Amino acid sequence: MPVRQKNSKPSARRRTPEARPYHHGDLRRVLIDAALQLAAEGAEVSVREAARRAAVSPAAPFRHFPNRDALMAAVAEEAQRRFRVEIEAALAEAASADPLARFRAFGVAYVRWAMHNPAHFEIISTGRYFAYDSSAELTRDNAELVALTERMLAEAASQGLLRSADLKRILIAGRALIYGFARMNLDGHFPRWGVEEGQIERMAEEVIDLFIAGIAKG
Amino acid sequence: MPVRQKNSKPSARRRTPEARPYHHGDLRRVLIDAALQLAAEGAEVSVREAARRAAVSPAAPFRHFPNRDALMAAVAEEAQRRFRVEIEAALAEAASADPLARFRAFGVAYVRWAMHNPAHFEIISTGRYFAYDSSAELTRDNAELVALTERMLAEAASQGLLRSADLKRILIAGRALIYGFARMNLDGHFPRWGVEEGQIERMAEEVIDLFIAGIAKG
DNA sequence: TCCGTTATGTAATCATCGATTACATTTCGG
DNA sequence: CCGAAATGTAATCGATGATTACATAACGGA
Structure with missing residues (x-):
């Protein structure tokens, strides 16, 4: 389970390097890469596992892809x-x-x-x-x-x-x-x-x- | 939902044609046929759906196949x-x-x-x-x-x-x-x-x- | 014919997954 | 500076593969 960094102020304007921002940099891209890597490893690609690798909630990918097939199409x-x-x-x-x-x-x-x-x-x-x-x-x-x-x-x-x-x-x-x-x-x-x-x-x-x-x- | 025929005695030695016996005739065969039909219909083959079509519980197929892949291998x-x-x-x-x-x-x-x-x-x-x-x-x-x-x-x-x-x-x-x-x-x-x-x-x-x-x- | 062993089916339950909904937070333009 | 839009989370649903404990039927020997 990823450790949530709560020591920095949540509303800090300048995010310190170790503080993870609420918004991911380019989640869409990261999800595609994670899925590509999953496939390359021989595992079957699941949306949740891709989300896990991106350290993001299971629902987050659906902000970028309407469904699993859309992610796979991008892959x-x-x-x-x-x-x-x-x-x-x-x-x-x-x-x-x-x-x-x-x-x-x-x-x-x-x-x-x-x-x-x-x-x-x-x-x-x-x-x-x-x-x-x-x-x-x-x-x-x-x-x-x-x-x-x-x-x-x-x-x-x-x-x-x-x-x-x-x-x-x-x-x-x-x-x-x-x-x-x-x-x-x-x-x-x-x-x-x-x-x-x-x-x-x-x-x-x-x-x-x-x-x-x-x-x-x- | 299939209607369970309870009117005949559960322990009847000679099963009347309309009474469904506890044991299926040849469930293994029926499951394979159901799976073949599912595939032919373009649906994806699930163990549960095959069980459903055989009018049998979701766990029953696992008496005949250790897992889904074994069923698919038979198919x-x-x-x-x-x-x-x-x-x-x-x-x-x-x-x-x-x-x-x-x-x-x-x-x-x-x-x-x-x-x-x-x-x-x-x-x-x-x-x-x-x-x-x-x-x-x-x-x-x-x-x-x-x-x-x-x-x-x-x-x-x-x-x-x-x-x-x-x-x-x-x-x-x-x-x-x-x-x-x-x-x-x-x-x-x-x-x-x-x-x-x-x-x-x-x-x-x-x-x-x-x-x-x-x-x-x- | 009776009985115990084995084969076969059921009920209940679990973890995982895709997907949706309501809500929270951040970003950004006017 | 503020409100709308974008983006992430929490909670939840239904379906699925799989396992476990239990129920029932079939079969074969004493």
């Missing part, structure tokens, strides 16, 4: 943002490569992040919190990633690298392959390949290469 | 059994076709069942209840489906239908593709293609055909 938004940042960083390194090599780099980075942030990836990918605020950054960031792969494949097509011209089908298959590979690993459908040792990433590379070989000309 | 087992039955029925119809055509039929049946039984597929696929009883029929049925696809691909290879000899990689990619396609649909990552109209199945066929074309020789 998903932040996770999706981080996901996108990492993917784009990986693609920036491969910026000069040909479109199919970039697609490969995309897929590997995708799987890599998912395996290193399984709970966050789960929150993003189940789509349970997509619906809550359809105009959110969450949707935008996700759409941007999809558009990214779409552009790579379109570029590959325009350079005559692809056998088939049916981009829509190729895009869907590619997304399904990468998504499925990541989720099957997280859902325990594959042997527990080492994450740290990079075995999963190597396997991801091989699978993506197989796919690319299947759609590439020649 | 998963039944769902997996039904899944396997349907897949094998679909494959029986295509028994005379060549291996790659059978693989295609497998994938389409897979997606079809997943789209028609989204909640049951979710329970099976998340793997949250796989761990509970690792020796269960659940694991066996799932392994059998994997072995099925493995055999089809091996046969295709032995008939010289495949470009690459790396069966392991092809198997993983194929599974990831089909699993990913099904899950992405259920998770809302694709437009809501009509289920009844067969649009998803048609799309599944196209995607699987793309994959087959990628691994097939010539």
